Amino acid sequence: VRQNRENISDMTLRWGKAQPSVTAYVRSIVSNHHDAEDIIQTTVAHLIDHFDEYDPARPFVAWAIGIARIRILHYRDQRLRKPLLLGDDAIDALSSAIADESTAMDERLEALEHCIGRLSEKHRRVISMRYREKVSRKEIADSLGIRENSVSVLLRRVRNVLETCVTERLGGEST
Amino acid sequence: VKRDDLKELCLRYLDGDLVDHDASAFSRLVAESPEAARMLARLAIQDTCFESSATLAFLDSDETHHNTLPWFETIAAGVNEPETQHISLRQFANLGGFLLRKALTSKPAYTVRATAAAVLLAVMLFLVFGGNEEDTAPNTLTDQDFGTKIVATLTAERDAAWDRQPGQDLFAGQRLTLTAGFAEITTNRGAVAILEAPCLIEFTESDNGFRLHAGTLVGICERPNSKGFVVATPYMEVTDLGTRFGVITDDTVGTSAHVFEGAVMVLHADHETASQPRPDVLLAGESKGIDINGRINDGSLHGQVRFAAVRPDGSLDTTDSTPMGTKYLDLVDIIAGGDGTGKRTGVGLNAVSGEYQSELPDQEALQASEGRYQEVAESTYPLGVVVPSPDGEVDGLPEQLAFPAMPAGSGHSYGLIWCGGRYPEVKHESYKSMTAVIDGVDYSEKGNRALYLHSNAVVTIDLDAIRKAHPKMRLTQIQAVVGDTRNSRNARYSRFAIGMDKEIALEHVFDARKKQTLKPVNVNTALDSTKTLTLISTDGGDDINQDWIVLGNPRLVLEPITD
Numbered sequence: 052v053r054q055n056r057e058n059i060s061d062m063t064l065r066w067g068k069a070q071p072s073v074t075a076y077v078r079s080i081v082s083n084h085h086d087a088e089d090i091i092q093t094t095v096a097h098l099i100d101h102f103d104e105y106d107p108a109r110p111f112v113a114w115a116i117g118i119a120r121i122r123i124l125h126y127r128d129q130r131l132r133k134p135l136l137l138g139d140d141a142i143d144a145l146s147s148a149i150a151d152e153s154t155a156m157d158e159r160l161e162a163l164e165h166c167i168g169r170l171s172e173k174h175r176r177v178i179s180m181r182y183r184e185k186v187s188r189k190e191i192a193d194s195l196g197i198r199e200n201s202v203s204v205l206l207r208r209v210r211n212v213l214e215t216c217v218t219e220r221l222g223g224e225s226t
Numbered sequence: 227v228k229r230d231d232l233k234e235l236c237l238r239y240l241d242g243d244l245v246d247h248d249a250s251a252f253s254r255l256v257a258e259s260p261e262a263a264r265m266l267a268r269l270a271i272q273d274t275c276f277e278s279s280a281t282l283a284f285l286d287s288d289e290t291h292h293n294t295l296p297w298f299e300t301i302a303a304g305v306n307e308p309e310t311q312h313i314s315l316r317q318f319a320n321l322g323g324f325l326l327r328k329a330l331t332s333k334p335a336y337t338v339r340a341t342a343a344a345v346l347l348a349v350m351l352f353l354v355f356g357g358n359e360e361d362t363a364p365n366t367l368t369d370q371d372f373g374t375k376i377v378a379t380l381t382a383e384r385d386a387a388w389d390r391q392p393g394q395d396l397f398a399g400q401r402l403t404l405t406a407g408f409a410e411i412t413t414n415r416g417a418v419a420i421l422e423a424p425c426l427i428e429f430t431e432s433d434n435g436f437r438l439h440a441g442t443l444v445g446i447c448e449r450p451n452s453k454g455f456v457v458a459t460p461y462m463e464v465t466d467l468g469t470r471f472g473v474i475t476d477d478t479v480g481t482s483a484h485v486f487e488g489a490v491m492v493l494h495a496d497h498e499t500a501s502q503p504r505p506d507v508l509l510a511g512e513s514k515g516i517d518i519n520g521r522i523n524d525g526s527l528h529g530q531v532r533f534a535a536v537r538p539d540g541s542l543d544t545t546d547s548t549p550m551g552t553k554y555l556d557l558v559d560i561i562a563g564g565d566g567t568g569k570r571t572g573v574g575l576n577a578v579s580g581e582y583q584s585e586l587p588d589q590e591a592l593q594a595s596e597g598r599y600q601e602v603a604e605s606t607y608p609l610g611v612v613v614p615s616p617d618g619e620v621d622g623l624p625e626q627l628a629f630p631a632m633p634a635g636s637g638h639s640y641g642l643i644w645c646g647g648r649y650p651e652v653k654h655e656s657y658k659s660m661t662a663v664i665d666g667v668d669y670s671e672k673g674n675r676a677l678y679l680h681s682n683a684v685v686t687i688d689l690d691a692i693r694k695a696h697p698k699m700r701l702t703q704i705q706a707v708v709g710d711t712r713n714s715r716n717a718r719y720s721r722f723a724i725g726m727d728k729e730i731a732l733e734h735v736f737d738a739r740k741k742q743t744l745k746p747v748n749v750n751t752a753l754d755s756t757k758t759l760t761l762i763s764t765d766g767g768d769d770i771n772q773d774w775i776v777l778g779n780p781r782l783v784l785e786p787i788t789d
Contacts, residue, residue: 140257
């Protein structure tokens with residue numbers, strides 16, 4: 052029982068750090084929000100059930116993404132009528148890329164927070180509305196008094212500069 | 227590819243703003259370019275991090291760094307002026323030609339690999355340059371830029387701003403951008419589409435259809451094999467059922483489809499009710515629109531549209547979309563006793579007695595008659611019925627009723643004239659084949675209307691009474707799809723006709739042994755000053771036996787009086 056409890060505790064800790072990466076991976080491939088959440092849930096269930104198979108010498112996030120990848124491919128096989136936009140090779144390439152980009156997640160989050168702090172209040176507000184409050188683009192447009200298409204443009208521009216800022220702060224190339 | 231361009235592409239993908247064709251190229255890019263995969267990973271993680279508790283807390287805090295870098299201030303530049311951000315129809319049309327041409331001149335596209343690279347680059351350029359590029363130079367794509375499958379031919383043009391010539395083959399995967407003038411495309415199966423600039427289309431593997439990304443077209447499907455021609459827009463899929471129709475689509479309003487003759491089937495996703503996409507059949511004079519947010523519209527989405535087709539002599543043949551305020555009266559409801567708006571369903575009308583009945587009579591008891599006209603007592607508008615006699619004589623006709631010369635019938639009929647829904651189920655084998663499926667469309671299903679007119683049965687409708695009930699409207703047409711839904715060829719003939727006062731305006735014989743004659747008839751007949759409309763179903767002279775004449779979506783068209 053004690054071993055089990057330690058395992059669950061260890062698993063929970065690791066999952067907490069890996070969750071943004073696994074979630075990002077699944078959502079970037081599966082556009083249907085509910086289907087993506089289902090895949091994430093079944094991935095977590097698998098991780099819990101098979102945690103004793105995890106090799107601590109490997110990054111946990113890579114293992115979790117590998118499990119999520121299998122779930123996604125299974126999901127893809129079940130929906131032949133509407134295939135995923137990314138092909139197998141792209142899904143594999145994204146698996147590796149997200150695992151690589153996740154190695155310094157704490158620093159990435161810190162950099163992101165810093166960069167968000169440099170946004171104007173309006174731009175922080177638009178990010179908050181879209182991603183935290185899950186407000187539709189139309190409602191954001193109504194709130195800001197701009198067109199719905201302009202909301203998409205604005206969101207892309209804000210995310211664009213945030214990525215540049217984060218990358219610069221982490222010491223990566225940005226041009 | 228510049229880093230910022232790559233980032234823009236990834237962001238559009240994550241937002242679901244890439245069309246399938248571009249997404250396919252994007253997928254290859256992610257698979258082949260580690261930098262693309264890395265960028266997509268970073269942005270996907272960033273989007274997810276916005277939702278994490280720590281980041282969200284920061285989003286909501288009042289704390290800000292006041293040493294904001296200058297480029298943060300550029301975020302909003304131009305965003306608050308939507309016109310500068312929006313890709314207009316014209317810009318969009320110009321864009322396709324410019325981008326593909328630039329892609330192909332940048333890398334000679336004589337190999338598959340080079341073609342793939344060009345497509346990728348085209349996607350990049352398309353997304354990077356947005357609507358800022360004005361370019362009206364002719365498209366210089368060549369045949370080898372695409373696959374080898376020929377799906378259509380450029381058959382005519384008028385003032386078209388490109389260097390293509392009539393007779394040029396068009397290939398699967400090919401995009402055509404028409405920046406000025408008109409162009410006529412004929413698919414391999416004979417459907418004709420007249421494009422009006424600005425217009426951007428893309429051919430798929432289909433040899434009888436293509437994607438209309440933006441622009442206006444008129445579809446004409448008169449040749450036998452052309453039926454089933456499909457025009458797919460971002461908001462709607464229009465399938466011809468033997469017709470002439472117009473489609474207009476853009477990225478500011480949405481798509482609207484207008485039927486001039488015959489019928490089309492439109493498939494759309496109803497986002498308001500989150501239901502599954504379901505097909506609707508539109509008849510002549512009818513239209514339907516879907517706006518960019520998925521809301522369904524009656525077709526007035528683009529206002530009144532003048533569609534133009536190029537005649538063989540080069541002159542223009544224009545057709546206006548249905549006038550605003552046009553109404554339709556459901557003939558099924560009228561014959562069921564209603565005023566044409568009630569959608570009465572599951573009502574039987576006895577063609578001998580003129581009485582309404584909710585159940586079929588004994589299937590062995592024929593509805594025998596001596597050709598006596600019988601007024602229907604319980605209907606909103608004056609109706610009458612008769613079962614034609616062998617000598618074609620009709621007794622009891624009111625003096626004021628203008629009635630056409632009646633073709634001979636056997637003098638008896640089975641069952642009832644049935645209004646709406648499915649024909650009642652009875653044990654007799656012959657009734658079990660009574661369906662309302664005409665040309666693949668089941669008119670007994672919800673959303674459609676069916677009038678079952680088993681031979682021999684005749685119904686008269688007093689149009690003057692309907693006119694009096696709609697004093698500000700003009701009664702212009704009767705529309706319907708008519709078919710014989712029998713599944714047996716034992717009985718050869720059935721005959722359908724429409725009488726307008728004393729004249730037979732339309733007549734069609736369904737011959738079961740000649741399969742092609744079982745094809746439906748599209749009724750689109752002007753009523754003008756007709757006082758009495760008569761629907762006539764007779765057995766064609768070989769007695770009644772599975773003469774399952776069905777009218778799909780029969781209706782009367784009322785247009786507003788504008789004078």
